[in-house]
Amino acid sequence: MFNILKKSWELAMIIITAILSILFFIFLVMFPEFTYLAPIFLLFGSLITASLNIYMNRIHEAQKEERAMKRVMTNVRNTILQNRKIASDYSKKALSPTQKFNQLNSGFWDIISANATILEINGEELGQIMDIKMVTDEINGLILTRNDIINPASDNVASAFSLSRTSTPLSTVAYTLRKKLDLLIQKSDNYLSLDS
Template identity: 85%
Template sequence: MLNKEKNSWELTTIAIAVILSILFFIFLLLFPEFTYLAPIYLLFGMLITAALNIYMNKKHDAEKEERAMNRVLTNVRNTILQNRKIAADYSEKALSPTQKFYQLNSGFWDIISANATILEINGEELGQIMDIKMITDEINGLISTRNDIITPVSDKVTSAFALSKTSTPLSTVAYTLRKKLDILIQKSDNYLSQV
């Protein structure tokens, strides 16, 4: 759409320049004593055309930057929403000794870091995203611990407490995990309701 708009402005500029050129040519035919104005007229037309092109290029660049920023923030919000849905599911199944959990996606912070130059995020929104990222990292650590505890059970080797890499019982990790998941859900809901 922007290319069509830019092309229409360029066509309008060209049409105006052509019409004014024809009118000036007719004026010079009717009044030949004013031929000394021709170079001034041409210079004036070139300046108008150049100014319009500079304006349209700046407008196009600003809109392109805004679209890029919106794409990045949409990706971040979609990732947070997806993590929120997974967190709600995991919160219900935290005590299940047979179901292995997968890590939540914390790549949204990398997206923000990589695109920091184009993003115009206010401090409050950035703080909320940082909180969500930190709690996501904590949850991922708890998921790793939980998976280490239940791995022997899911492999049907022996009890979860006999061969687990940690001596922490599943119930303690599951309780902490459920608590952190609920915090993530709440923070995600708060963030997503503001945007």
């Protein structure tokens, strides 16, 4: 709100200065005997130029920040969309005893943290991103556990159905992983539908 008022005030000052300069120029044309006031006219011209320069620089900075914010949020949305696609694929293959999974990308939170000064995210959107981050971290932990269980699969496929070092069967981890992947898909869809 303060920025809007400040910009309005700056614009009003530029308009007032321009009007006074024009009136002074008309005054000098109508009454040439007051030409000794010409330096005042030059001063008003300088003020107009300086004011316009300041105003245009502030507009340019505001537009630059807005473009930077859009780029950051586009990166976040693209990462979440990519994770959603991978989660959909992994959800179908969670019980596969031979296929290792790669962890999902949770770097979108780092992007938000690094650019917190320029981002203006509302509370609901930030909450959704935090929920997605937490589920993504849980999924990454489950993927590590799952990969640990199927690690001996390269030697013997049957050993993949055995217990891991943590004594957790693959079916239990796969079931939990599938539930978390489906939850991530749902939360991602909710978040990605905000702008749609």
